[in-house]
Amino acid sequence: MKNKKLLKWVGRITSIIVYGFLITMIYLVVSSKIAGGTPKIMGHELMTVLSGSMEPGIKTGSIIAVKPVEDPAKFKKGDVITFKAADDPNTLITHRIMEVQTVDSTVQYVTKGDNNKSKDPSPVLAANVVGEYTGYTIPYIGKIMSFIQSKTGAIFLLIVPGVLMICWSVFSIWRAIREIEPPKEKTAA
Template identity: 75%
Template sequence: MKTFKKWANRISSIIIYGLLICMIFLVISSKMAGGTPKVFGHEIMTVLSGSMEPGIKTGSIIAIKPVNDPTNFKKGDVITFKASDDPNKLITHRIIDVQKVDSTVQYITKGDNNDAKDPSPVGPGSIVGEYNGFTIPLVGKLMSFIQSKTGAIYLLIVPGVLMVLWSVFSIWRAITQMESKKETPVG
């Protein structure tokens, strides 16, 4: 039984310290990336609307692969681009038509769940990347929380407080075990 408790304590400590290290890594990497973390060369983004449902759910995270040549997309590709009215807003929609205009190309896009196409064609200069099919539902809500100031504070403080409480508990347990050994008569 003592061996089981010893291993349970070690595993609990590893989990708590691992959680703290992971949270510190997530907070720092998202802050260093300027809000869009990168994993294996793909930008991780949060889906904020239901325009691409049911394939891409609201609150999911998706991986966007940056592209070198934004003029080679075809009908059916899903791209992420800057909105024409707000360059800080990113939209991920499917290309429904490719139009050649003079010496360049324009893409007509539409969300899978939308009734109408997007109001403005998308030029190659507005394209950020291509959606490669990787999505994890609901994790985007957690990522948005992590990237907020409140989330960063909670995700650093809560595991830190858990570590301190676990350490206090471990010290208290060790002291009571030492006291019980002193009280036990030898003989």
């Protein structure tokens, strides 16, 4: 009797995990495709760290939560910001502010990666700041997120949980039918 209850709970927990994983993957893939960029969770954008410039605090391959900013001129020395690169606005960089400057009433930031020996070559205009690093980092998951955002990853991560869900459903149905069937009696001849 105890084993049946344990198996029932294990089955329920497994179902919740599989369904939760599938729903999470669908949400991440669909939201990133709709937004045309990074997935968003509770008002924060999840971004993959591609370089080691902020190590050891932010490791390469991690994902970080970046909160989009309304007032890009509000930052102070020591804040970690995400900004568009001066030479390529499609490239985002996350570095620490080393100095705040005001030039002709325009705020700009001198930035540096924590792991870099020197400051970034050119100051960052406040208008190029897209977000503020909130301190949330999940190490090594960024590699998985990059895979999820690829076409192959999207297909793989939608199909695999779907197949697992179908297999689990078939197993659950088979188990329920087995419990309902009465045992066959032997007849004497």
